[in-house]
Amino acid sequence: MTPHDLHAYLQRLGEPTPPPPTLATLARLQQRHNATFPFETLTCLLRDAVAIDLPSVAHKLLHEGRGGYCYELNGLFLALLQHLGFQARALAARVVMDASDDSPTARTHMLVLVVIDGVAYSVDVGFGGNTPTGPLRLDQRFPQATPHERYRMDQYEDAYLLRVDVGGEWRPLYRFDLQVQEAVDHIVGNWYVCTHPASSFPGQLRAALSGPGWRRTLGAGRYAVHRHGQPSERRALVDVDDVLQVLREDFGINPPTHPRLRDAIAAWLRGAA
Numbered sequence: 001m002t003p004h005d006l007h008a009y010l011q012r013l014g015e016p017t018p019p020p021p022t023l024a025t026l027a028r029l030q031q032r033h034n035a036t037f038p039f040e041t042l043t044c045l046l047r048d049a050v051a052i053d054l055p056s057v058a059h060k061l062l063h064e065g066r067g068g069y070c071y072e073l074n075g076l077f078l079a080l081l082q083h084l085g086f087q088a089r090a091l092a093a094r095v096v097m098d099a100s101d102d103s104p105t106a107r108t109h110m111l112v113l114v115v116i117d118g119v120a121y122s123v124d125v126g127f128g129g130n131t132p133t134g135p136l137r138l139d140q141r142f143p144q145a146t147p148h149e150r151y152r153m154d155q156y157e158d159a160y161l162l163r164v165d166v167g168g169e170w171r172p173l174y175r176f177d178l179q180v181q182e183a184v185d186h187i188v189g190n191w192y193v194c195t196h197p198a199s200s201f202p203g204q205l206r207a208a209l210s211g212p213g214w215r216r217t218l219g220a221g222r223y224a225v226h227r228h229g230q231p232s233e234r235r236a237l238v239d240v241d242d243v244l245q246v247l248r249e250d251f252g253i254n255p256p257t258h259p260r261l262r263d264a265i266a267a268w269l270r271g272a273a
Contacts, residue, residue: 001079005058009080012036012062021085023116026123027134031147033077033125034133038067038251039208043194044201045264046256050194052186054079065254067207070110070126071190077125078112087115091122092185093176096161097130108189108199109174110181122153122162122176129208129217129226130164130173148210148228205243205268207251216250218243221272223250240265 001009010018013032019025043050051057052071060066061076068076074090081088092107112123114135121135134146136153138160143150150165159177163170193201207218215226223246224234237243240262247253255261 001054001058001083005062006080006083008062009058009076018084021081021087021116023121023135025084026081026086026114026116026121029077029080030123030125030135031133033073034131034210035212036252037061037073037076037125038253039069039073039126039128039131039206040067040247040251040253041069041201041204041206042066042247042253042255042261044069045203045205045268046258046260047202047264048194050190052190064256065252066256067209067251067253068126069128069193069201070124071186071193073126074110074112074124075186077123081112081114081123088123089113090181090186091176091178092181092189093162093174095174096172097174106189106192107185108193109176110186110189111174111176113178120178122160127173128206129215129219130171131208131210132162132164133210136162147212148215203264203268203271205265207247207253209251218246218251221269237269239269243269 093109154161
């Protein structure tokens, strides 16, 4: 990460100078990151390959007004944490949310392991509408509070199973272990997610952003606002202009100038109808 990118990144997160590598810093940066950089899959919607090398991700998120998905968001956040002096490295998870059976899923989600004063935490800024907004201890089995939902880290054979409390129901999100991940592992996982015919991402548009007391999500042709302790507000997206307006005004996304973008959004809306 260049000094220019680092300065821009910290400014976006409200940090005028590099903060110390403490738990308080980690929690603050994670919460602000989730409120600043949206989860979005516009590149996947266009069926283009997603570049996850650090210069490409930094340019997209810091200078193009875009967001990204796990390999981009967590990849950039990991680089920041390491630059600030955190003991941090990447992990890979198997997503089990909405799984209909016990068949194993591929390692297609990237998250971050951070160790502070000998305590291990999972950190994630790239899981869409259910992204944890605070660090989660791996050694605790009781519910852990975040600025949004509660999460629970269950032991699952030789791995961890992350669950989220949604209306009193503990829903499974993903399963992971502490196996060391090399850069090529993420290249393979990312390639599967954005290009493989069996992946649920190509041709699909999803977006999410989490702020104080609220989450915003876009997917399956609908836009929703979820506020703590209140019923969710949901509405169907009417047309391409409606989608573009919501992306700009509610998620802070600057959609790419692409000749196929409007047609891709229209096709996505038809498929969601």
